[in-house]
Amino acid sequence: MADEPEDGPELDVPIGMFEDIEDLKAQIASLTTLVKRLAGGEEGESGEASAEAEEAADEEGAEEEWQYPPFILLLDPPEYDTELRGLIEWVEGVLVPGYLAEPSSDARWCHLWFEHTVAIARLHAVWLSWQELTxxxxxxxxxxxxxxxxxxxxxxxxxxxxSGPFAGCTKGEHQIEHRMPGLVPSAWRHEDA
Known part of the structure; x- marks a missing residue:
């Protein structure tokens, strides 16, 4: 864009914010077009334009209705990798410093939590709910x-x-093999190709 400086400062912006901004820009452009059509600012009869604008708005509303964040274990790379990066930032930036005290035998935590599929699944669900409920x-x-x-x-x-996913992980040790089932549904596998 011509309005944005090329050598601007690098900002530390959360991963999903750029996508949200792009979605908002698209919605504004769509609404602007809809307003022009309803006002008769574009070619065609106003009745025709109104019907077309209503159809476009209905289609767009239907699309937006189903755009919920997907569950991370159902994603394939690169979407899985992007979602995991966002989850790691949230866990390490919000959850660990704010809610997790020093691990103990009664309150386990694995510093390699992102290698435990069960931990990824549970923490992703908590993160999705946090985004909505805060x-x-x-x-x-x-x-x-x-x-x-x-x-x-x-x-x-x-x-x-x-008996959680970190049951075999103690301070300084990381064990994951003890928790992995032999057969995992294919939608849950995320191996590098």
């Missing part, structure tokens, strides 16, 4: 309380418990 516009001001009670606390109990 936005006052969508859930009001009780969202964070609901997130703690219904999502974070149960997930941490399962992850850090004596």
């Amino acid at each position: 936005d006052p516009a969508s859930c009001g001001y009780t969202g964070p309380s609901v997130w703690h009670r219904d999502h974070l606390d149960p997930a941490l109990r399962e992850l850090r418990g004596s």
Whole structure:
């Protein structure tokens, strides 16, 4: 774009924000076109333009309705890798410093948590709920309380418990083989090709 400087400062922006901005730009462009059509600013009869604009708005609304974040274990590379990077940033930047005290025999944690499929699955679910429930516009001001009670606390109990995915991992040691089943559904495999 001509308005943006080429040698601007490098900003530390969360991964998903650029996608959100691009989505907003597309929505604004679509709404601008719709307003022009409804106002009769483009060629064609106003009745024709109105019908076309309504159809376009209905189609766009239907598309947006189903654009929910997918569950990470159902993604294939490179989408899986992108989602995992975002999850790692959130876990290491928010969850670990804010909620995880020093690991102990009663509260396990593996510094290589991202190598445990069960941990990835549970933490991704917690992250998706955090994104939704910490936005006052969508859930009001009780969202964070609901997130703690219904999502974070149960997930941490399962992850850090004596039979959780980190059961064989102790301070300084990392064991993953003990938790991996022999057969994994193909949608859950993410091996480098």
